[in-house]
Amino acid sequence: MDNEKERLPVLRLTEKGRSSIEDVVAREFPLTIILNNEELVTLLCSPTNLKYLAIGFLFSEGLLKSKEKIKKIIVDNRSGVVRIETEEELAPNVLFKRLITSGCGRGASFYSAADAQNQAKVESKIELSIHEVFDLVAEFQHRSQIYRATGGVHSAALCDTKSILVFSEDIGRHNAIDKILGACILNDIATDNHIIITSGRISSEILLKVAKRNIPMIISKSAPTNLGVRLANDLGITLIGFVRGRRMNVYTHNWRIVT
Amino acid sequence: MDNEKERLPVLRLTEKGRSSIEDVVAREFPLTIILNNEELVTLLCSPTNLKYLAIGFLFSEGLLKSKEKIKKIIVDNRSGVVRIETEEELAPNVLFKRLITSGCGRGASFYSAADAQNQAKVESKIELSIHEVFDLVAEFQHRSQIYRATGGVHSAALCDTKSILVFSEDIGRHNAIDKILGACILNDIATDNHIIITSGRISSEILLKVAKRNIPMIISKSAPTNLGVRLANDLGITLIGFVRGRRMNVYTHNWRIVT
Numbered sequence: 001m002d003n004e005k006e007r008l009p010v011l012r013l014t015e016k017g018r019s020s021i022e023d024v025v026a027r028e029f030p031l032t033i034i035l036n037n038e039e040l041v042t043l044l045c046s047p048t049n050l051k052y053l054a055i056g057f058l059f060s061e062g063l064l065k066s067k068e069k070i071k072k073i074i075v076d077n078r079s080g081v082v083r084i085e086t087e088e089e090l091a092p093n094v095l096f097k098r099l100i101t102s103g104c105g106r107g108a109s110f111y112s113a114a115d116a117q118n119q120a121k122v123e124s125k126i127e128l129s130i131h132e133v134f135d136l137v138a139e140f141q142h143r144s145q146i147y148r149a150t151g152g153v154h155s156a157a158l159c160d161t162k163s164i165l166v167f168s169e170d171i172g173r174h175n176a177i178d179k180i181l182g183a184c185i186l187n188d189i190a191t192d193n194h195i196i197i198t199s200g201r202i203s204s205e206i207l208l209k210v211a212k213r214n215i216p217m218i219i220s221k222s223a224p225t226n227l228g229v230r231l232a233n234d235l236g237i238t239l240i241g242f243v244r245g246r247r248m249n250v251y252t253h254n255w256r257i258v259t
Numbered sequence: 260m261d262n263e264k265e266r267l268p269v270l271r272l273t274e275k276g277r278s279s280i281e282d283v284v285a286r287e288f289p290l291t292i293i294l295n296n297e298e299l300v301t302l303l304c305s306p307t308n309l310k311y312l313a314i315g316f317l318f319s320e321g322l323l324k325s326k327e328k329i330k331k332i333i334v335d336n337r338s339g340v341v342r343i344e345t346e347e348e349l350a351p352n353v354l355f356k357r358l359i360t361s362g363c364g365r366g367a368s369f370y371s372a373a374d375a376q377n378q379a380k381v382e383s384k385i386e387l388s389i390h391e392v393f394d395l396v397a398e399f400q401h402r403s404q405i406y407r408a409t410g411g412v413h414s415a416a417l418c419d420t421k422s423i424l425v426f427s428e429d430i431g432r433h434n435a436i437d438k439i440l441g442a443c444i445l446n447d448i449a450t451d452n453h454i455i456i457t458s459g460r461i462s463s464e465i466l467l468k469v470a471k472r473n474i475p476m477i478i479s480k481s482a483p484t485n486l487g488v489r490l491a492n493d494l495g496i497t498l499i500g501f502v503r504g505r506r507m508n509v510y511t512h513n514w515r516i517v518t
Contacts, residue, residue: 006485011509013389013516023508028462028484044462044486130272151501152460152482171462171484201411203287203303203430223411225287225430226265227303242410249282250270257272 003027004046004169005150026152026171033057034083035064036090046153046170049179051075053170054082056182060209064088067185119208121236124216126193127258130248132161137219137243140197143167156180159195173200174209181213191215202228202239211235217256219243224251262286263305263428264409285411285430292316293342294323295349305412305429308438310334312429313341315441319433319468323347326444378467380495383475385452386517389507391420392478396502399456400480402426415439418454432459433468440472450474461487461498470494476515478502483510 010023029047033040033054040063045053051073058064064086072085136159143164144155156176158166166189168179177198184191191213198206198220204227210218211231217238224232224241229251232239238253250257269282288306292299292313299322304312310332317323323345331344395418402423403414415435417425425448427438436457443450450472457465457479463486469477470490476497483491483500488510491498497512509516 008485008488008510011513011516012506013509014506015389018518021508023510025483025485025488025510028486044464130274150482152484171460201430205303223409224284225411226267226284227287229267229284247271247273249280250272251267251282251284254270257270259277 004048004153024149026150028171030080032081034081036085037083043172043175045172045175047077047080048170049168049183050077050080050082052168052179052182052186053175054084054182055185056178056180057175058084059185060178060181060212062212063090119211119235120214121234122211122214122216123236124193124214126161126195126216127256128161128195128217129258133219133240133243133248133257134246136164136195136197137221139164140167140199141221144169144199155197155199157197158184158189158191159197160193161195164197165189165194173198174205176200177206177209181209184213195219198222201225202232202241204228204231207231207235207237207239211237216253219248263307263412283408285409287430289339291340293340295344296342302431302434304431304434306336306339307429308427308442309336309339309341311427311438311441311445312434313343313441314444315437315439316434317343318444319437319440319471321471322349378470378494379473380493381470381473381475382495383452383473385420385454385475386515387420387454387476388517392499392502392507392516393505395423395454395456396478396480398423399426399458403428403458414456414458416456417443417448417450418456419452420454423456424448424453432457433464435459436465436468440468443472454478457481460484461491461500463487463490466490466494466496466498470496475512478507 004027005024006027007022007024010021012019012021028044030042031045031050032042066088069087074083140157153169153171154173154176155169157164158180166180166183168176170176195217196210196215201222202220202224207228219240221243232252238256239251240248242249263286264283265286266281266283271278271280287303289301290304290309291301325347328346333342399416412428412430413432413435414428416423417439425439425442427435429435454476455469455474460481461479461483466487478499480502491511497515498510499507501508
């Protein structure tokens with residue numbers, strides 16, 4: 001875990017005076033993804049689970065669709081490069097289009113009404129009681145607090161109705177979720193009928209990542225955006241925000257939350 | 260301001276029962292930037308100050324350097340397009356390179372040691388008392404709270420030692436700062452010897468934006484990353500994090516904070 005953090009000297013100032021202390025800050029690491037010998041993108045991330053991050057990113061972006069066709073994944077932790085070789089056919093135009101608009105500000109095409117229509121609706125009859133939601137979020141908080149010494153990272157988790165199955169953290173909220181999805185893809189962990197919990201805001205991009213893996217429910221302590229809510233509604237996903245204390249807001253498909 | 264928010268029906272659940280309420284969520288808006296008839300990027304943003312965002316983004320990315328050479332800025336609020344025409348020479352390769360790595364995960368080249376060395380050091384003798392820092396952050400918090408009904412946005416501000424001069428908010432922490440910088444560029448507001456306050460994490464990308472405008476100090480309630488601290492140190496910028504209650508952490512160039 002120490003790989004993710006760095007100890008730094010810092011001056012702590014209060015009105016009563018100044019003291020030299022040591023602070024722990026999150027490391028920020030550039031990871032370059034090379035797909036079939038083509039350099040695609042460099043992500044700034046926390047330097048853990050780089051393989052999962054790269055695979056999750058490529059599937060979330062729609063660049064890869066088949067795990068079976070992946071021939072090789074080589075991670076160079078020192079230089080910050082993941083090389084992936086696939087036998088899938090990659091449409092060069094799609095690739096270019098995606099990349100132009102990659103990152104924090106994704107392309108309009110990516111979350112447009114047309115794109116959402118192309119995305120299959122999530123069909124799942126999973127139901128959760130309100131107590132199960134609170135229990136999952138409590139476990140998530142607990143796990144996050146253990147890891148989050150720095151105050152500078154996001155967490156994400158894949159859960160069933162009873163407990164957390166995969167947990168990750170990253171300085172980026174997108175990356176934290178891509179790490180989860182990459183782990184599920186490579187380790188054959190089912191995401192159908194499961195739940196994503198995130199510490200971050202639920203925007204349209206986050207929602208589409210979740211929809212692509214056919215996940216019917218996403219829960220956050222934070223706020224959604226209006227496009228996040230609209231897509232969740234259109235794609236059959238239950239979106240729960242602002243789980244704080246003993247209450248929550250259910251924005252879409254609230255029939256999945258039973259009492 | 261209502262442009263930035265949308266009212267949505269939501270089911271509020273507590274252990275005692277369920278009620279239908281109305282919630283206000285942040286709007287997420289796709290803004291496409293077209294520079295000299297070339298479509299560059301689509302940012303997801305809050306739909307305010309689109310002109311400032313576009314200009315701030317282009318200067319932060321190093322795509323534009325001269326305000327004087329800008330011939331035209333046309334904002335189409337409805338379609339979400341900003342068209343900018345400049346007489347500056349744009350190197351097409353640089354452009355491509357930048358864009359590939361644009362967004363949340365920027366390119367390694369962008370914050371590499373080499374890049375930081377190319378970036379001029381910020382020279383400024385500005386000093387702030389600890390009380391001035393607390394007062395500025397209190398004003399910033401106050402302004403943020405007024406605007407932040409949704410819980411889903413970041414804020415940023417440009418200040419002198421006494422008060423806030425420019426304030427902005429956006430669903431993205433990068434965008435909030437680019438809006439400030441764009442406003443300063445277009446309205447001829449000096450940034451030398453001034454201060455940026457942000458609600459967000461201080462990563463290497465944020466630090467480089469600030470360095471590009473020759474701003475000697477950045478303050479946040481949140482955490483920095485290790486690369487943010489390293490760049491601040493190398494580039495002569497005072498980085499203050501975790502301003503909470505009546506204390507703060509000064510990570511770099513603490514001689515600018517006097518008692």
